[in-house]
Amino acid sequence: LMMEAISALLETKFDQVRSIVEDHGQRLEDLSQRVSELENVCSSLRENNSKLTTKMVDLEGRNRRQNLRILGLAEATEGGRPMEFFTDLLCEVFGKE
Template identity: 45%
Template sequence: MLTLEATCTTLSDSNAKYLAKVTDLESRSRWNNIRIIGLPESIEGPRPSSFFSQLQFDILGKDVLSSQPEIDRTHRALIGKPVAGEKPRTVIIRLHRYQQKELIIREARAKRGRLMFQGSPITIYEDYAPELMVQRTKYRGVMTELYKLGLRPTQLFPARLSIRTKDESRMSFSSVSEAEEYVASTRTDSP
């Protein structure tokens, strides 16, 4: 029985290590990807890479992108095609140059809620692995509280929280519980 328990412990540790490695590798393979939400189905036509390259150039403008971004490949999210009236699938785009991806993401954050295509709002996000998204989503509640306190939280890769305090110093948290403790202590310190 002791041998079996030791083997299970070893296998469990190995499994956790390999799961972390696979998540890291998947995240790295998505490094140049962006997601666009809100674009109608089938607007891209027979040449989606050309269409989405021109679309980004038109939406973000010449002042952000000096030329159309090079796109390696593009596709819709791998779910069933929606019927009429349902939300369109997300577009996933792999950009050839990481620097262009960063420019696009930075501008999309600055214009959040103001990017439009044919009168419909669209949003552009970074593409993360599903396991990583679960980890990052855990910070939503505490980030809301930090915004209410007048602080400026940002999420760092893979799933860490950083804030800029009112005196412009930076603090970093590696877990949600650390951030929640900081929020609680900040509330009690406030008059």
């Protein structure tokens, strides 16, 4: 009788442990799926970031290329009024038209 009670108690505990292990197994599968999805999102974001960085570098380069660069003039020749200075310089070089 005592052995049957111990056996029943052990079986109950074993069933509880089995249930907990199955629950943990399911949670691990769910977490594994979520990690996989997050890795895919992260990979996509890295790719997108790389494309955007490349585009930004290209746009910054294009923006700089639109600036005029006049060689042979000393630094700060324009004297704090670059628009007037270069307007006068270009009119002097090309004539007023």
